[in-house]
Amino acid sequence: MNLSEIGYRRVVVKLGTSVLTSGSLKLDKAHMVELARQMACLIEAGVEVVLCTSGAIAAGKEHLDYPDLPDTIASKQMLAAVGQSQLILAWSQLFSIYGLHVGQLLLTQADLYDRERYLNARDYLNALLKSGIIPIINENDAVATVEIKVGDNDNLSARAALLCDADLLILLTDQKGLFDADPRKNSDAKLITEVASIDDSLRMLAGGAVSGLGTGGMATKLEAADIARRAGVEVVIASGHHKDVIQNVVCKKPVGTHFSALEHPLECRKQWILAGPKVQGQVILDPSAIAAVTKKGSNLHSKGIVEVKGLFERGDTIEFTDAKGKVHGKGMSRYGSIDVDKIVGKHSESIEAVLGYDYGDAIIHRNDMVVL
Numbered sequence: 001m002n003l004s005e006i007g008y009r010r011v012v013v014k015l016g017t018s019v020l021t022s023g024s025l026k027l028d029k030a031h032m033v034e035l036a037r038q039m040a041c042l043i044e045a046g047v048e049v050v051l052c053t054s055g056a057i058a059a060g061k062e063h064l065d066y067p068d069l070p071d072t073i074a075s076k077q078m079l080a081a082v083g084q085s086q087l088i089l090a091w092s093q094l095f096s097i098y099g100l101h102v103g104q105l106l107l108t109q110a111d112l113y114d115r116e117r118y119l120n121a122r123d124y125l126n127a128l129l130k131s132g133i134i135p136i137i138n139e140n141d142a143v144a145t146v147e148i149k150v151g152d153n154d155n156l157s158a159r160a161a162l163l164c165d166a167d168l169l170i171l172l173t174d175q176k177g178l179f180d181a182d183p184r185k186n187s188d189a190k191l192i193t194e195v196a197s198i199d200d201s202l203r204m205l206a207g208g209a210v211s212g213l214g215t216g217g218m219a220t221k222l223e224a225a226d227i228a229r230r231a232g233v234e235v236v237i238a239s240g241h242h243k244d245v246i247q248n249v250v251c252k253k254p255v256g257t258h259f260s261a262l263e264h265p266l267e268c269r270k271q272w273i274l275a276g277p278k279v280q281g282q283v284i285l286d287p288s289a290i291a292a293v294t295k296k297g298s299n300l301h302s303k304g305i306v307e308v309k310g311l312f313e314r315g316d317t318i319e320f321t322d323a324k325g326k327v328h329g330k331g332m333s334r335y336g337s338i339d340v341d342k343i344v345g346k347h348s349e350s351i352e353a354v355l356g357y358d359y360g361d362a363i364i365h366r367n368d369m370v371v372l
């Protein structure tokens with residue numbers, strides 16, 4: 001590979017279960033060798049690579065000879081605990097062919113949603129890369145319950161891309177990219193090669209996973225692409241079985257669906273607000289407040305709020321929507337929901353009179369806000 005052709009310095013590669021099993025019920029080791037070779041070539045050419053790998057549950061089923069288990073969280077945790085060690089063993093052996101070492105990072109929501117843990121994860125990810133070790137990331141499925149799960153590795157890989165300040169995220173799957181309809185259901189579906197912005201009409205095209213192997217389908221890949229591109233990371237969704245796919249993507253050859261990054265990416269703290277904390281509640285705004293916040297860069301004030309939903313504390317992340325439920329952004333609330341409920345529609349100047357104290361004029365200050 002010609003190094004001068006590569007326009008990227010740090011790349012996150014996410015491999016879905018569909019790619020790792022080639023649609024079968026077990027890890028396709030022959031194909032994993034091929035993918036390890038492509039990543040090793042990239043590293044040889046001076047690019048830093050972070051691997052986000054699915055496949056633990058599939059590997060667990062294979063290793064235990066497909067046990068007949070109930071479809072419960074406990075079964076998945078057990079399969080993931082067994083399979084993750086098989087998976088990391090396989091990657092470790094495959095990369096050792098090229099003299100490369102790997103380090104395992106198993107993350108849960110808490111590692112990303114708590115600002116301090118987020119910064120810690122960022123530090124050790126960077127430390128591995130600095131030492132020339134390939135970070136291999138998966139969700140810590142063995143300990144993660146529904147409440148503390150990121151849930152899918154598409155979203156996890158986008159967070160990894162933000163954590164390590166990557167400039168490219170490659171999501172490899174069992175389709176050539178994002179189509180204008182699910183190609184499994186519509187044989188006339190056409191590949192979308194370039195996406196300049198992600199809106200509701202595009203989200204409508206992206207369906208869930210139908211194979212029973214993957215989690216989330218194209219919908220979670222679009223969520224991941226949206227988070228990454230807002231943080232200045234380019235994204236490509238492509239087939240993990242396309243010949244030399246990783247090389248082709250990094251050399252900007254036409255392959256899959258390319259999402260360009262925002263020209264003015266969010267600053268670091270706002271990236272964390274976008275990708276980190278779980279949303280705890282919502283405030284519904286009137287049209288003029290929506291316009292002021294999204295178009296004029298105003299703070300979000302109690303005056304423009306018409307309703308509060310959910311129970312949240314001061315400092316929690318909440319979304320703001322219009323009356324139809326469309327989400328226009330999110331941010332950290334300076335007031336808890338019980339307080340906001342009391343000052344809905346009221347002028348900021350009356351906050352102290354109503355509550356007996358105030359934490360400032362804004363419910364969400366624009367410095368703590370991401371407009372979507």
Ligand SMILES: Nc1ncnc2c1ncn2[C@@H]1O[C@H](COP(=O)(O)OP(=O)(O)O)[C@@H](O)[C@H]1O
Nearest residue numbers: 016017018173179181182207209214215217218
């Ligand atoms: N618009 C679309 N374009 C491409 N694939 C789609 C679309 N909508 C839904 N899909 C489905 O998404 C699946 C890939 O997601 P998933 O099964 O989660 O794979 P992975 O294991 O790679 O994450 C495809 O097999 C396809 O059936």
Ligand SMILES: N[C@@H](CCC(=O)OP(=O)(O)O)C(=O)O
Nearest residue numbers: 017054055056057152153215
């Ligand atoms: N963490 C799980 C995979 C979750 C997931 O998102 O799967 P996939 O849609 O195949 O990328 C595992 O290792 O089995």
